[in-house]
Amino acid sequence: MTGPAPLSGRQPKAVRSALAVLEEVVAAGPGVTAKEISAALKLPQATTYRLLNLLVAEEYLVRLPDLKGFELGRRAARLALPVVTTPPTAARAVVDHLRGLVRWGVHLASFRTGQVVLVDPDPDHPPSDGALLARYPQVSALGRLLLAEQPDWHALVREERSFTEHTIPAAGLGAVLEQVTGLGLARQCGELRPDRGCLAVPIRAPGDRSLVAGLAIAGPPHRIAEPNTEIVALLEDHAERLAPLLA
Template identity: 80%
Template sequence: MTAPRDPLPLSGRQPRAVRSALAVLEEVVAAGPGITAKEISAALKMPQATTYRLLNLLVGEEYLVRLPDLKGFALGRRAARLAVPVTTTPPTAARAVVDHLRGLVRWGVHLASFGAGQVTLVDPDPDHPPSDAALLARYPQVSALGRLLLADQPEWRALVRELRVFTEHTVSSTSELAARIDEVAHDGIARQCGELRADRGCLAVPVRAPGDGRLVAGLALSGPATRVADPNIELVALLREHADRLAPLLA
């Protein structure tokens, strides 16, 4: 019996092209958002025509995105999926801070990290189980923690796979979501009211490294959607205070 033929056999040039494309991705990872095609070409000693061709291909396949000013590139949605997020247990001192907040409020208190460009719960409240972790990772736009992550990205649209509707309150237009993300960036607090579950909402604040302001985690309160819509000022202050206490422990 004749073995089935490979419908798309590799030519002699294709493995080299694959290696070149991976090298471009590595250079964007190493340099960070904003690296230009000219800089990539120089760093890899690659002809500019080849560099532009590979960049266009990687952008078309959503492994890279062009930044809004069109002056550089950043990792796209599909590139984030190449890295497996490592869930690490927070230090004992950090867990103590989270537990202290839980003892002061009747809300669920959750701590998340943002490794590999997605929301990963590292200390979910055992007494107030959060929404499914896979949904939080896949659809960051419908959670307060996810909106913290999006607001910190140079091009947040690269992390939004689809505007899936979960309830009648779910933001379902790009323009409305953009307005919400702008609010998070301006106010330093994110919220969602009944967008993932109609009866539940969430408030979240960033935990930033004391030295460079880098986003390292998010601290969230989950509770009734009606209370999230009009949160108590003292409650928000308490949330921010504990996020500040977590910063040096998680940086």
């Protein structure tokens, strides 16, 4: 395999300029124009436009609907470390109520950062490492909820990795995500850990129904694979209760 081409003398300067443009958009806020960025950074307008077009193409920036200004894009959010915020007391009470009704672990995750971020993991049934869930969303039920919402889920799957003999390869993930969309729930059975499966339902904002979080239950893989009609109903009921509290 051929390695990456060595950097030329001009490339480090171009990288620094692109990062400076990103920093200026952060500092100036949504709607900053190319002319304003060019003036603030003392860059030629042609160079500024070239860098902006590149950053838009790579989804680090997006053009506002009026085409006059720019704001941060989807990929720029991934440059910052996810901020784990504690859910409000009322939301934690809803999750605790569900924990009192089932024997398995119950976990609450936020999708606000574009990643799976556990904000209320079950202390009595510790979940898998949160960093793994964020890095490999394709092998967790919560991660599949997030992937199923994406126009192009491949952008969030950084690398393929088989954790167990049951891990579904990326080639088969498209069909799995179609099932998630159709059923309104996600499931994985022994794909991340051979002794653990997970069932998750989405939590959506009451207004626009955008995906803001996920509620999951974890237990033995063979039990998670069952229809679990009553458990799904409990999950969906508590997800509806959580929606106005987390929106």
